[in-house]
Amino acid sequence: MTDEAPGAGRIPDSDLVERGRTGDESALGALVRRYQDAAFRVAVSITKDDDTALDAVQEAFLKAFRALEGFRGDASFRTWLLTITANEARGALRKANRRRETALELVEPIASRGPDPAERAVLADESERARTALGKLPEKQRMSVTLRIEEGMSFREVGEVIGSSEGAARVNYFHGIRRLRELME
Amino acid sequence: MSTMDCAGIREMIPEVASGRAGQAGAASVEAHAGSCEGCRAELALARLVYQSRPQAPAELADRIISTMRRDRRRLQRPWWGISAAAVAALALGIGITARPAADTLDLLDVEVALEDETELWLSDDGVLAGAPVFDALSDEALAELLDELQAIAPPGGQA
Numbered sequence: 034m035t036d037e038a039p040g041a042g043r044i045p046d047s048d049l050v051e052r053g054r055t056g057d058e059s060a061l062g063a064l065v066r067r068y069q070d071a072a073f074r075v076a077v078s079i080t081k082d083d084d085t086a087l088d089a090v091q092e093a094f095l096k097a098f099r100a101l102e103g104f105r106g107d108a109s110f111r112t113w114l115l116t117i118t119a120n121e122a123r124g125a126l127r128k129a130n131r132r133r134e135t136a137l138e139l140v141e142p143i144a145s146r147g148p149d150p151a152e153r154a155v156l157a158d159e160s161e162r163a164r165t166a167l168g169k170l171p172e173k174q175r176m177s178v179t180l181r182i183e184e185g186m187s188f189r190e191v192g193e194v195i196g197s198s199e200g201a202a203r204v205n206y207f208h209g210i211r212r213l214r215e216l217m218e
Numbered sequence: 219m220s221t222m223d224c225a226g227i228r229e230m231i232p233e234v235a236s237g238r239a240g241q242a243g244a245a246s247v248e249a250h251a252g253s254c255e256g257c258r259a260e261l262a263l264a265r266l267v268y269q270s271r272p273q274a275p276a277e278l279a280d281r282i283i284s285t286m287r288r289d290r291r292r293l294q295r296p297w298w299g300i301s302a303a304a305v306a307a308l309a310l311g312i313g314i315t316a317r318p319a320a321d322t323l324d325l326l327d328v329e330v331a332l333e334d335e336t337e338l339w340l341s342d343d344g345v346l347a348g349a350p351v352f353d354a355l356s357d358e359a360l361a362e363l364l365d366e367l368q369a370i371a372p373p374g375g376q377a
Contacts, residue, residue, distance in 0.1 A: 056290070058283070058286075058287065058290075061283070061286060062279070062283050065279045065282050065283055065286075066279050069274045069278050069279050069282070070271075070272075070273055070274045072274070073272060073273070073274035073278065074271055074272055077272055083272075087274075087275070087278060087281075090274065090278065090282070091278075091281060091282050091285060094282045094286070095282070095285060095286060095289055098286060098289075099289075159266055159270075160266060160269065160270035161270070163263070163266045163267055163270050164270055164272075167267065178267065179267075179271075181232045182232045182235060182236060182264050182267050182268050183236070183267065183268055183271040185232065185233065185236055185238050207228070210228075210260060210263070210264075213263060213267075214259060214260065214263055217263060
């Protein structure tokens with residue numbers, strides 16, 4: 034687990050960003066370690082695939098660092114980075130879908146199958162059920178739930194990342210929670 | 219329990235589920251959930267979501283940081299360094315592939331005007347490597363150029 038809890042003694046993001054602008058690699062590395070998990074969760078919540086998510090996260094950090102000079106701090110570094118990550122993940126998902134469509138055109142269709150006994154055993158686990166149910170929500174609801182609960186973001190911040198107003202983020206969150214409860218029952 | 223109470227509690231549930239709420243806030247949510255089935259279920263669900271949150275693989279940070287370093291080195295490299303080195307490497311490659319390996323050192327002395335012979339060396343396969351006049355060029359960049367060169371003009375002159 035690499036989540037870093039905010040607290041006393043933690044170097045503020047703004048200081049790390051300022052040092053990162055001057056080329057301080059240790060500051061950039063600290064930002065990577067601080068937000069890699071949050072970025073990964075945002076990416077995987079969109080792509081639903083670990084490998085695609087990892088590529089999107091890497092690209093998001095690189096883009097953010099290249100653009101650090103232009104970052105003015107209107108949003109927090111975290112919100113800014115996660116917005117870039119969400120955009121990268123959506124782009125990666127589109128590419129992956131195009132590749133999948135091409136691949137499907139080239140192969141004979143195969144019969145769909147249910148999970149095997151081992152997979153069923155894993156899915157029976159409550160945590161897995163929660164993740165599976167979360168994956169069934171529409172993207173904005175899923176991201177609102179993820180960002181609000183897992184990252185502790187305010188509805189205003191959630192709205193910035195998902196490209197909606199604060200009010201829409203709130204509605205998406207509560208609809209998502211209600212739907213999640215239905216799926217878990 | 220009034221609807222207003224539930225609405226206020228539900229706003230606080232994410233903070234309580236993730237352990238970010240203060241003691242007083244957590245206590246009031248827990249107390250409410252004790253007597254409200256709906257909020258209790260929502261708190262349990264939020265805890266489940268938080269506890270099952272995915273974690274990035276441990277190696278992700280190293281992967282990003284090493285890619286970032288490569289990226290920054292590439293951006294910092296002067297453009298003339300790349301093009302001049304590419305021209306030199308190409309010239310060297312043509313020279314090498316046109317002559318037997320035994321002549322390689324003589325050829326280098328004549329054609330490349332190396333600043334310091336002590337910086338010359340031969341790689342395992344007898345192909346030259348070295349630090350000609352392009353001090354800013356990293357070993358990695360030179361290796362990349364030589365790889366490209368081999369693709370264009372493989373040893374033996376079968377380009």
